[in-house]
Amino acid sequence: MNSPTGRDRPRVVILGAGFAGLRLARSLRGTAVDVVVIDRQNHHLFQPLLYQVATAGLAAPDIAAPIRRVLRRNKSLRVIYGEVTKLEPDKKRVWLGDEALSYDILAIATGAGHSYFGRDEWAEFAPGLKTLRDAQDIRSRILRAFEAAERIEVEAERGPWLRFAVVGAGPTGVELAGALAELARKILPGDFRRFDSGMTEVLLIEGGPRVLSAYPEDLSQSAERQLEKLGVTVRCDARVTMIDADGISINEGERIAARTTIWAAGVQVSPILEGLGCPLDRAGRAHVSPDLSLQGQPDIYVLGDAAHVEEAGKQVPGVAPAAMQMGKHAAQSIRRRLAGKQSRPFRYRDKGSMATIGRASAVAEIGRLHLRGYAAWLAWLFVHLIFLVGFRSRIVVLINWAWAYIGYRPAARVLAELAEDGQAEAPPEKL
Amino acid sequence: MNSPTGRDRPRVVILGAGFAGLRLARSLRGTAVDVVVIDRQNHHLFQPLLYQVATAGLAAPDIAAPIRRVLRRNKSLRVIYGEVTKLEPDKKRVWLGDEALSYDILAIATGAGHSYFGRDEWAEFAPGLKTLRDAQDIRSRILRAFEAAERIEVEAERGPWLRFAVVGAGPTGVELAGALAELARKILPGDFRRFDSGMTEVLLIEGGPRVLSAYPEDLSQSAERQLEKLGVTVRCDARVTMIDADGISINEGERIAARTTIWAAGVQVSPILEGLGCPLDRAGRAHVSPDLSLQGQPDIYVLGDAAHVEEAGKQVPGVAPAAMQMGKHAAQSIRRRLAGKQSRPFRYRDKGSMATIGRASAVAEIGRLHLRGYAAWLAWLFVHLIFLVGFRSRIVVLINWAWAYIGYRPAARVLAELAEDGQAEAPPEKL
Secondary structure, three states: OOOOOOOOOOEEEEEOOOHHHHHHHHHOOOOOOEEEEEEOOOEEEOHHHHHHHHOOOOOHHHHEEEHHHHOOOOOOEEEEEOOOOEEEHHHOEEEEOOEEEEOOEEEEOOOEEEEOOOOHHHOOOOOEOOOHHHHHHHHHHHHHHHHHHHHOOOHHHHHHHHEEEEEOOOHHHHHHHHHHHHHHHHHOOOOOOOOOHHHOEEEEEOOOOOOOOOOOHHHHHHHHHHHHHHOEEEEOOOOEEEEEOOEEEEOOOEEEEOOEEEEOOEEEEOHHHHHHOOOEOOOOOEEOOOOOEEOOEEEEEEOHHHEEOEEOOEEOOOOHHHHHHHHHHHHHHHHHHHOOOOOOOOOOOOOOEEEEEEOOEEEEEEOOEEEEHHHHHHHHHHHHHHHOOOOOOHHHHHHHHHHHHHHOOOOOOOOOOOOOOOOOOOOOOOO | OOOOOOOOOOEEEEEOOOHHHHHHHHHOOOOOOEEEEEEOOOEEEOHHHHHHHHOOOOOHHHHEEEHHHHOOOOOOEEEEEOOOOEEEHHHOEEEEOOEEEEOOEEEEOOOEEEEOOOOHHHOOOOOEOOOHHHHHHHHHHHHHHHHHHHHOOOHHHHHHHHEEEEEOOOHHHHHHHHHHHHHHHHHOOOOOOOOOHHHOEEEEEOOOOOOOOOOOHHHHHHHHHHHHHHOEEEEOOOOEEEEEOOEEEEOOOEEEEOOEEEEOOEEEEOHHHHHHOOOEOOOOOEEOOOOOEEOOEEEEEEOHHHEEOEEOOEEOOOOHHHHHHHHHHHHHHHHHHHOOOOOOOOOOOOOOEEEEEEOOEEEEEEOOEEEEHHHHHHHHHHHHHHHOOOOOOHHHHHHHHHHHHHHOOOOOOOOOOOOOOOOOOOOOOOO
16 A cells, blocks of 8 residues: 555544544554544543433443543554644645644544534524533533522513423434433422422424434334423424524414523534535535445545435434444455455444433334333333443443432532522522 | 511521531521521532542542532522622621622631632642532643643653642642552553653642641651652652742742642632631631630631631641531531520540542541551541442442452543643644
C-alpha cells in the first residue's frame, strides 16, 4: 500500500469512539495497522441509557467508559482527545485545529446530533439528548422546574413549571416521557409541600400519526396505552410550530404552557461530512458503497449513524447493534484490502428492537415475536445489561435499578449548582 | 413565645443542610415548630469523600443525597433551594434575593469555603474543594492535564502537565495528594502512549513544619512516610508566594512548573455572618455562647464550621462529627427554650480523627490509640461506610471501592465536555 504517512504500517484514523468507531478499533487489534482514534469526549457513551441520566436515574459515570481504558490493550493504537475541524481527503489528512494528521485509511463514525429542522433558535428552550452534558442539562432543567414550582405560592401560576413537553415520539422521546412520568408520580411524591408532584403533566408531542413509528402498529398502540397508564398524555398528529421559554405552539395556534421542553425529534449528522464531496441524504448522512466505503474514495469508510446504508431499499436503522456490525465489517474490509482481496458487501442482521417506557413497561420486536409490558421490559433489561460489557458499572447499574425497582428510591437527583442568579430560577415570591 | 411570624408554632429557619443543619432539622422532628431549611444546593453532601469525586474514584451522586428526600418525613418542614443574600436580625428575617422570610429562631450552618489569604486571584489557577462543582472542576483539570501531556511530542515540554501541586497538608490536602498519586501510578499506567504516567510528580506543599498538624507528631511522621511511599513529594516549611497558570513560587523565589495546582490551605466562612454584628474570628467564624447561640441574640444559633466554639481553651475542630453534635445540641436547646428551661452548654465528644492517604494507607487517632497503615485504613473505611447511612449509595460506594481495590479499575474518569476551544487545552503540536 502506498502510504502517505511514510510508515511501514498503514495508519487507520477513526473519528468517533461510539459504537461503530469503538468496535472498528477493537476489531483491528492484531491487524498490521497503526490506529488513531479521535473523539471530542474522553469517554465512550452507552447512549441507550442516556435518558436515565437525564431523568436522574443513573449517574453520568455509570454509562460512560474512558476510551483510553477500553482500548488500552491495543499497543499500536493511540487515542486523541480532540475535535477534527476539517477533512482534506485529497491530501489524505484531517485537521485538529492547526494540527494535521495524515492517514492511509479514514473511518468516519462521528454519530448524529439533533436537528431542529432549521429552527436552531429552539435549541435554547428545548435541549436535545446526545451527550452526557445534554443529559445533565436536561436533568437540571427538570429538577429546577420542580424547585421553582415549590417557590410559587399561587397555585394557578405553578402549572407551567409542572408541565413537561417532550417533542418526538421515537424511542428516545418515549423513554424520556415515561421516565419523567415515573419520576413525578413514583419518586418525588412527598418531597414537596406546596404541590402534589403526582399532578405533573407530561406531554409527548408527535408530528406523525403514532408513537414509535418504526415499530409494527400493534406495538405502537401498546406503547401508547402503556404511556397513558403511566400518566403521559400522548398527542399525535401534533406539529410543533413554535418553542420559547414559556411553552410550545402546535398545529393551528394551540398553545401549551410548559416551562420545560425536551427535543427528541430530529437527527442531523456532523457537518464535517460536507468536506467529503460525496452525496449526503437529508439528515446529512453519507451514501456509502455496499462495503461501507465511499464511492470513488475507497480509503474512506463512513459508519454508524453518519452512514446512509440501504438494504433491499430499506435504510439500516441508526441503532447501536447496526453501528457495531458496521464497525466489525469495516475492520474486515480493511483486512481484506491489505491482503489484496475484494471487499464484501455489508449485511445488517436485525436482532430486533426494543424501547422501554417505564418500570416493567416496554415494547420489543424480536423477529416475529412482539413483546409488550413486563415481558418486553425483562427482555430490555437483560439485553441492556449484557451490552454493558466492558463498563465498570454493570453491577452498579444493576444495583441502582434493583434499588429503584424495590423502593422507587432516588438515585442521582443531584444539581451541581444553582442557577446563575443563585435563586433556582424561581420567580420572586413572598414566602 | 412572641412570634413575629404570627403563627401558632414558632418557625425555625435553618441556613445550610450540611452535617450541622441536617442533624438539627432531623432532630427537630416531633418538636412543635415549623422548620424551613434553605440551601443553595439541592443535595446534602458527604464532604469527607469529596476528594474521591475530584480524583475520579466516585461519581458525584454517590456522595450526595437530595435534601428533600432526606427530610421528606418531617411534614412540618419545608426545603427551599435558594441562597440567603442578607440577614436582618433586628427584624428577625432573612432575605433570598428580594423575598423576605421571617423567623422565630435562626440557625446558621452555612459551612466554610476557601480562603486564599487575600490572594483571591489565585482561585482561578488553584481551585479549592468544597462543592460537587469544585470536585468536578478539579477532576476535569487533572484528566485534561494528562490528555494535554499525551498531545505533546517533545518530552521536555510535557513535564509541567505531569506535575501536580497540592497546597496545604491538612486532611483534604493529604487525601487529594494520595489519591492523585494512586491515580497516576496505579490506575492510569498503560492508557497513554507518549509517557509513563508513573513518572507523574505529585507535590504536597505545606507552610508549616509537618503534614496533618492537628494530629500527634508520630502520626504526622507516619503519614509523611506513607505519602512518600505512594510517590508524593512532601515539602514542608514551604510558603507559597505566587500561583499562576504555569506553576507556583515558594519561599525565596523557588519556582515549581506545574500546570495543575489544587488549593487545600485556607478556610473562610461565608461573609453572610458579617451581618450578625457579633465578634468573628480570623476565618470569619462567629464566637458563640456555650449553648451555641449568639451572645445577646439568643434566637440565633451558629453551628458547624461557621461557629467558633472553644472548650477548655481549645477550638472544637471543623469536622463532621462535631457539626452533627452541634446540630443535635441546638435542637435540644430549642426544645428547652420552648419549654421555658435554661439551655445547657455544648460538650464536644471527640471520637477520634482519621485521614486516609491511599489504598490500605491512613492514620487514625482514637483516644489514646494511634493507628497507621492498613489498620487505620480499615477503621477509616468502616467509619465512612457507617456514616453514609441515609445515602442511597452506601452499597454502590462499597462496590466501587471493592472494585477499585481488587483491580485498580477506573471508576468515574469522565469528562463531560471538551475545553471551549475543542482541543483539550493542549498546545498545538504536529502529530
